[in-house]
Amino acid sequence: MNPYLLFVLIVLLLGWLIELLTEGLEHRRRQKEPPAAMRDYMDADKFRISQAYQGEHRRLGLIRHTVMTAVTIGFIVAGGFDLFDRLAHRLGNRGEYVTGIVFVALWAMFMFVVAEPFRLYTTFRIESRYEFNRTTLKTYLLDLVKGAAIAAILGLPIFVAIVWFFETTGDGAWIWCWLLVVLVQILLMAIVPTLIMPLFNKFTPLAPGELRTAIETYAAAQQFMISDIYTMDGSKRSSKSNAFFVGIGNSRRIVLYDTLIAQQTVPELLAVVAHEMGHCKRRHILKGLALAVVSTGLTFWVMSLFIRNADLFDAFGMTHVSTYASLVFVGFLYTPMAFVIGIAGNCLSRRWEFQADAYAAATTGTASMATALKKLYCENYANLTPHPLKVFLEYSHPPVLDRVAALEDGG
Ligand SMILES: [Zn+2]
Numbered sequence: 001m002n003p004y005l006l007f008v009l010i011v012l013l014l015g016w017l018i019e020l021l022t023e024g025l026e027h028r029r030r031q032k033e034p035p036a037a038m039r040d041y042m043d044a045d046k047f048r049i050s051q052a053y054q055g056e057h058r059r060l061g062l063i064r065h066t067v068m069t070a071v072t073i074g075f076i077v078a079g080g081f082d083l084f085d086r087l088a089h090r091l092g093n094r095g096e097y098v099t100g101i102v103f104v105a106l107w108a109m110f111m112f113v114v115a116e117p118f119r120l121y122t123t124f125r126i127e128s129r130y131e132f133n134r135t136t137l138k139t140y141l142l143d144l145v146k147g148a149a150i151a152a153i154l155g156l157p158i159f160v161a162i163v164w165f166f167e168t169t170g171d172g173a174w175i176w177c178w179l180l181v182v183l184v185q186i187l188l189m190a191i192v193p194t195l196i197m198p199l200f201n202k203f204t205p206l207a208p209g210e211l212r213t214a215i216e217t218y219a220a221a222q223q224f225m226i227s228d229i230y231t232m233d234g235s236k237r238s239s240k241s242n243a244f245f246v247g248i249g250n251s252r253r254i255v256l257y258d259t260l261i262a263q264q265t266v267p268e269l270l271a272v273v274a275h276e277m278g279h280c281k282r283r284h285i286l287k288g289l290a291l292a293v294v295s296t297g298l299t300f301w302v303m304s305l306f307i308r309n310a311d312l313f314d315a316f317g318m319t320h321v322s323t324y325a326s327l328v329f330v331g332f333l334y335t336p337m338a339f340v341i342g343i344a345g346n347c348l349s350r351r352w353e354f355q356a357d358a359y360a361a362a363t364t365g366t367a368s369m370a371t372a373l374k375k376l377y378c379e380n381y382a383n384l385t386p387h388p389l390k391v392f393l394e395y396s397h398p399p400v401l402d403r404v405a406a407l408e409d410g411g
Pocket residue numbers: 275276279352353356
């Protein structure tokens with residue numbers, strides 16, 4: 001058997017087995033009673049419902065992963081990529097770039113058709129049954145159209161540029177690709193809050209009142225410069241609540257979901273804002289960008305090792321060797337590395353969450369940060385006691401009990 005094919009199949013199956021294992025462990029770890037520290041925000045009934053909710057997500061996630069793995073393996077083994085490549089040549093035989101765009105678009109659409117039913121079921125069945133969903137079919141479809149348009153406008157020129165670099169600039173191609181993508185990443189950080197996110201949600205400067213005054217007083221005391229605090233109509237899609245920090249330079253802003261403002265008291269909301277400011281004070285945004293720069297460089301370097309590799313094309317049953325298809329195939333080879341980088345990134349992110357919590361506690365008090373977190377996790381039916389392996393592999397935020405314990409230790 002072709003060693004590349006063997007490697008890709010093992011990687012796909014291992015990914016599926018790891019998911020099976022972690023979800024199995026999660027299932028066995030279910031509790032009968034809410035943790036003592038959460039009783040004020042989670043009674044026995046609500047806990048039972050939240051467990052059922054998590055169970056449904058777990059089951060659907062596993063079915064989805066199983067189907068995606070089976071379909072992907074079947075597609076590779078049955079020569080699906082070669083079929084798409086022949087089709088792309090017939091449809092877009094106006095040079096390598098057009099053929100490449102058609103080939104990648106066919107593959108993206110195929111994956112979309114397989115994955116989309118699961119997203120539909122999640123939104124309109126599971127999320128609706130537990131009264132989280134507020135997305136109308138119209139919003140859902142508009143999101144799809146907007147997402148596809150943005151992917152095409154941003155993604156296609158980058159894709160063409162990467163193919164062009166690899167075809168014309170020789171051994172240094174990966175460095176040019178790296179430079180280009182890093183520039184795009186920085187540009188995106190600047191324009192996402194002001195140009196892209198408003199396509200999906202309405203952002204309104206926080207109205208004058210008790211909360212705004214509290215935040216302004218706090219920000220002045222901490223000498224924190226920020227353009228403005230915004231509220232976002234998160235309730236357009238879900239009753240779940242959240243808050244985040246986004247942007248760089250002049251575009252950086254703190255955003256509170258309208259659903260969060262409805263659920264939490266002013267001191268709790270102030271603690272949440274302080275947490276987001278903590279991320280900024282500790283320079284987590286810049287550190288995150290630095291990591292993305294390194295990992296992007298690594299990706300393109302690995303890519304450069306396997307571009308137009310005849311054995312790799314043989315593994316995917318291809319008759320025609322091309323640069324554009326190499327990009328897709330190297331993606332499969334890169335999966336284990338992406339997995340490891342993802343775990344490292346999550347580890348770091350969890351540390352940063354503790355740091356931001358500590359910053360908020362030190363500047364606004366431990367109590368309001370702790371109750372803000374408890375409410376947030378309970379209201380969103382988050383898993384209060386996830387398995388440590390699941391946390392290690394997938395969680396960008398620490399479990400709530402760890403966060404509350406860290407706050408109490410520190411305060
Ligand atoms: Zn955070």
